[in-house]
């Protein structure tokens with residue numbers, strides 16, 4: 001039996017809207033590997049904290065919440081993203097909102113919150129392999145990963161993608177607001193003291209601005225299966 005350390009890991013880090021989620025899911029499915037959506041863990045903690053009425057700036061209370069929140073991914077069938085159960089409640093839809101993203105970004109800056117989620121993330125490394133999607137997968141959680149990708153795209157392009165997604169869901173948003181939110185989140189994620197958003201020194205950066213999903217998937221495959 002393979003021990004976790006011998007199981008190959010592909011880390012896909014990058015800012016919100018860089019296409020990480022979509023690309024990671026497609027690559028994991030095509031490789032038949034497990035998928036870790038680490039952003040969903042931070043979103044789940046932010047959500048649980050909100051449900052308990054906690055003040056997001058109360059680091060101690062939020063850290064305790066991160067330690068006690070039960071988060072489970074439940075497979076929803078081929079081609080469908082897993083459902084995310086938070087303390088027994090299916091919170092999948094709530095976790096995808098901009099509010100949940102902003103709360104996640106805020107609580108993710110608390111070192112004890114990040115620490116509380118480390119073991120859970122390492123546990124996703126199972127045969128035959130793992131695709132790990134996040135901000136610090138290649139730098140902090142799986143620094144020895146065999147394959148590391150950093151996805152970027154211009155802030156304008158990322159805002160446009162998000163705008164289209166939300167519009168398709170019938171949500172009323174403006175492009176200018178989304179751009180402002182994306183820039184604010186980038187700034188917070190990249191400037192925090194612990195595990196800031198940055199490419200690992202040994203990551204291969206792919207700028208996805210103007211590229212189709214298929215093209216990006218092919219570029220990632222060229223790295224994993226050259």
Ligand code: DC
Nearest residue numbers: 016038039042104105108134135136
């Ligand atoms: O990838 P996402 O949009 O679901 O992530 C939501 C927030 O969670 C993001 O703004 C910062 C935080 N996050 C993090 O700090 N580290 C990770 N590995 C993943 C997400």
